[in-house]
Amino acid sequence: MKEIIEKIRTEALKAIEASGDLDTLNDIRVAYLGKKGELTNVLKSMKNVAAEERPIVGQMVNDARTEIEGRLEAMKKSFAAKLREQQLKSEVIDVTLPAKRRAIGHMHPNTRALEEIEDIFVGMGYEVVEGPEVEYDYYNFEALNIPANHPAKDEQDTFYITKDILLRTQTSPCQVRVMEKGKLPIRMIAPGRVFRSDEVDATHSPSFHQIEGLVIDRNITFADLKGTLEQFAKEMFGENTRVKFRPHHFPFTEPSAEVDVSCFKCGGKGCRFCKGEGWIEILGCGMVHPKVLRMSGIDPEQYSGFAFGLGLERIALLKYEIDDMRLLYENDERFLKQF
Ligand code: DAH
Numbered sequence: 548m549k550e551i552i553e554k555i556r557t558e559a560l561k562a563i564e565a566s567g568d569l570d571t572l573n574d575i576r577v578a579y580l581g582k583k584g585e586l587t588n589v590l591k592s593m594k595n596v597a598a599e600e601r602p603i604v605g606q607m608v609n610d611a612r613t614e615i616e617g618r619l620e621a622m623k624k625s626f627a628a629k630l631r632e633q634q635l636k637s638e639v640i641d642v643t644l645p646a647k648r649r650a651i652g653h654m655h656p657n658t659r660a661l662e663e664i665e666d667i668f669v670g671m672g673y674e675v676v677e678g679p680e681v682e683y684d685y686y687n688f689e690a691l692n693i694p695a696n697h698p699a700k701d702e703q704d705t706f707y708i709t710k711d712i713l714l715r716t717q718t719s720p721c722q723v724r725v726m727e728k729g730k731l732p733i734r735m736i737a738p739g740r741v742f743r744s745d746e747v748d749a750t751h752s753p754s755f756h757q758i759e760g761l762v763i764d765r766n767i768t769f770a771d772l773k774g775t776l777e778q779f780a781k782e783m784f785g786e787n788t789r790v791k792f793r794p795h796h797f798p799f800t801e802p803s804a805e806v807d808v809s810c811f812k813c814g815g816k817g818c819r820f821c822k823g824e825g826w827i828e829i830l831g832c833g834m835v836h837p838k839v840l841r842m843s844g845i846d847p848e849q850y851s852g853f854a855f856g857l858g859l860e861r862i863a864l865l866k867y868e869i870d871d872m873r874l875l876y877e878n879d880e881r882f883l884k885q886f
Pocket of ligand 1: 716717718719759760797800830831832833854855856857
């Protein structure tokens, strides 16, 4: 009996030493110490042992059991430690690696120009308002005195959504929306995105930005319009800038004009920048047409006003000397970084 126990003990310990993982250890525990395990079987056959021998054999079985349990436990711990070590090794972070440089955005030339323009007009007491990009035909055309057969209404120029709803082709509908509210006087600018079905080239894009301006009060005259835009031009392009008003036609203003500023590169002598002209066109403007006032519920006998509209991209291109509008939309970081 003693030899059998000794044999079981050495076999079990050998098996434990040779085991490679937790599952095998568990199998060994069951095989030797389990209910039907080898050591347990020895206890079951105690009845065959002489009475005086039983305490000694019992002690031997218990000792063997304790020893095997101890080795199993120790082995389990060493496996767990090894596993943890492997895990730590695989998850190691090299804190000495140089960090990836994160690109920081730059203010877009459009945004910079817009903020400058807004600052100038807010400084003159104007409010900044916004209107919807998806607009009714009524606000975009009809209420601005643009008749049904006007070329601008052609599908070749305008993105229609339904017969009556379209993508606004100009920010001028914001004039109508503000006048309709009936709160006078008005002194506002309305920047925003506009849409025209144009092909992309160096000076055209199907989507660009305009800034609308509108002033309505008693006794507003063309002199107010001239003074305001001259002041704006000086603040935007420099103290020595001169302005020139050329007669023009817009359906919603009468009289209407286009405004040129003296070339801020050559001062008006003529250079590559102004194509030898000495002047650069920057906006359209005029006195709000009495019909437009009346349609929006304002009495032209009591009130008058002026309006103007300028292209944001055009101003940004001029101000930052960029010669292709497409650069403004590509958002190439190497380009934007320069501003
Ligand atoms: N809406 C015109 C356009 O898109 C620009 C414009 C001209 C706006 C004269 C005005 C204005 O308010 O008075 O071409």
